[in-house]
Amino acid sequence: MNTVQHKVKVICGALALLGLAACASEKTPATADVAVSRAAVANATSAGAADLAPEEMKSAREKMMRANQALAAKDYKLAQDLAAQAQADAQLAQSKANSAKATAAADELQQSIRVLREEAARANTQQQ
Amino acid sequence: MTPTKFMTKLRILPAAVAVAIVLSACSSAPITTSELDGARGDFVAAQSNPAVAASAPVEFKAAADALDRANAAAAQRESLADIDKLAYIAKQKIATAQEVTKQRQAEANVAQAGRQRDEVRLEARTAEADKARMAAERAKADADAARQQADTAAASARDEQAKAAALQQQLNDLQAKQTDRGLVITLNDVLFNVDKAELSAEGMRTAQKLADVLAQEPKSMVLIEGFTDSTGSSSHNLDLSQRRADAVRQALVGMGVPANKISTKGYGAAYPVAGNNDAASRQLNRRVEIVLSQNGAPITNRR
Numbered sequence: 001m002n003t004v005q006h007k008v009k010v011i012c013g014a015l016a017l018l019g020l021a022a023c024a025s026e027k028t029p030a031t032a033d034v035a036v037s038r039a040a041v042a043n044a045t046s047a048g049a050a051d052l053a054p055e056e057m058k059s060a061r062e063k064m065m066r067a068n069q070a071l072a073a074k075d076y077k078l079a080q081d082l083a084a085q086a087q088a089d090a091q092l093a094q095s096k097a098n099s100a101k102a103t104a105a106a107d108e109l110q111q112s113i114r115v116l117r118e119e120a121a122r123a124n125t126q127q128q
Numbered sequence: 129m130t131p132t133k134f135m136t137k138l139r140i141l142p143a144a145v146a147v148a149i150v151l152s153a154c155s156s157a158p159i160t161t162s163e164l165d166g167a168r169g170d171f172v173a174a175q176s177n178p179a180v181a182a183s184a185p186v187e188f189k190a191a192a193d194a195l196d197r198a199n200a201a202a203a204q205r206e207s208l209a210d211i212d213k214l215a216y217i218a219k220q221k222i223a224t225a226q227e228v229t230k231q232r233q234a235e236a237n238v239a240q241a242g243r244q245r246d247e248v249r250l251e252a253r254t255a256e257a258d259k260a261r262m263a264a265e266r267a268k269a270d271a272d273a274a275r276q277q278a279d280t281a282a283a284s285a286r287d288e289q290a291k292a293a294a295l296q297q298q299l300n301d302l303q304a305k306q307t308d309r310g311l312v313i314t315l316n317d318v319l320f321n322v323d324k325a326e327l328s329a330e331g332m333r334t335a336q337k338l339a340d341v342l343a344q345e346p347k348s349m350v351l352i353e354g355f356t357d358s359t360g361s362s363s364h365n366l367d368l369s370q371r372r373a374d375a376v377r378q379a380l381v382g383m384g385v386p387a388n389k390i391s392t393k394g395y396g397a398a399y400p401v402a403g404n405n406d407a408a409s410r411q412l413n414r415r416v417e418i419v420l421s422q423n424g425a426p427i428t429n430r431r
């Protein structure tokens with residue numbers, strides 16, 4: 001569900017970007033892009049990216065802030081560019097966080113299997 | 129050539145990159161930025177790992193599209209800043225595709241590890257059960273062996289008892305007497321022919337009983353002592369008593385008793401067991417006494 005919504009958002013963003021290429025001073029698409037990016041940053045944060053991908057998160061937040069500033073200054077082209085970059089950063093941060101968690105889980109499980117094997121081997125050799 | 133087709137070509141034939149760049153150079157001079165070069169390099173790396181397209185197809189497609197846009201911007205000679213912006217986004221999306229691939233692989237590992245853990249647990253449990261079964265079998269075998277041993281011991285104890293009882297019976301038949309010097313069996317005069325040193329048939333039967341007892345008591349030593357009554361000369365009596373003792377020894381040796389276990393001694397009329405005044409008493413004095421030492425103890429001589 002989330003990915004479908006996400007895809008729709010991305011497509012909307014892409015369409016907006018194309019629309020913007022047609023008319024340079026479009027206000028709404030930039031606002032929408034910034035909103036989409038804000039959501040991407042929020043998603044990354046809830047995935048734990050602040051701890052697991054601090055560099056990308058810092059970059060995403062900084063660009064979001066500058067995009068908001070550009071929006072306030074009515075520099076919609078800059079706002080849109082920054083929002084797109086912030087979104088890319090946030091998505092990378094989120095995927096990094098997810099892969100780090102999955103890797104940790106896999107490592108932990110492997111470790112527990114190793115311990116289990118050792119215990120089983122020890123129990124066998126002890127009683128024989 | 130559309131960007132997508134360009135990318136497809138790139139996937140199939142990396143050499144086409146150079147050709148495409150040369151071709152595009154015919155119409156316009158090639159332009160690129162280090163950011164775009166970096167993104168292209170990252171993309172080639174992602175392409176060379178088949179797991180990326182397989183595990184993160186959506187993210188990989190998005191990355192390819194983003195790179196297409198950056199390449200298109202470069203082909204259309206847009207500003208370097210614009211090319212860089214698109215290349216940056218492409219680079220981040222390629223990295224995202226790589227991270228998603230890592231995540232999927234880790235998740236697959238988790239699933240795999242879960243199965244492995246179950247297997248290890250099963251193996252451990254199987255080994256435990258095997259061990260318990262083997263221990264039970266060992267314990268049963270031990271118990272069986274112990275019982276068998278106990279049975280054997282009981283049987284041999286019974287045998288020993290039976291043997292001891294039989295021996296006791298035989299000794300009773302011989303009218304053996306327990307004394308300080310050992311068991312003493314007295315063969316009286318009637319077992320010898322009158323005034324002779326040969327055992328009568330009855331005497332031989334008694335000697336056979338004695339030989340049977342000695343066969344069961346391999347450690348016993350035997351001292352055979354001969355005695356007479358006081359009639360006749362003492363030299364004759366000494367000689368007769370010695371010969372009678374020797375005759376018994378001879379009979380026993382003939383019945384399988386080792387000769388080295390038997391010693392003899394003639395005492396003549398010494399050590400009477402009754403007075404020599406009447407015939408009955410004199411008959412009691414004419415005798416052979418056989419002393420059996422028990423457990424190999426030496427036999428003390430008469431004082």
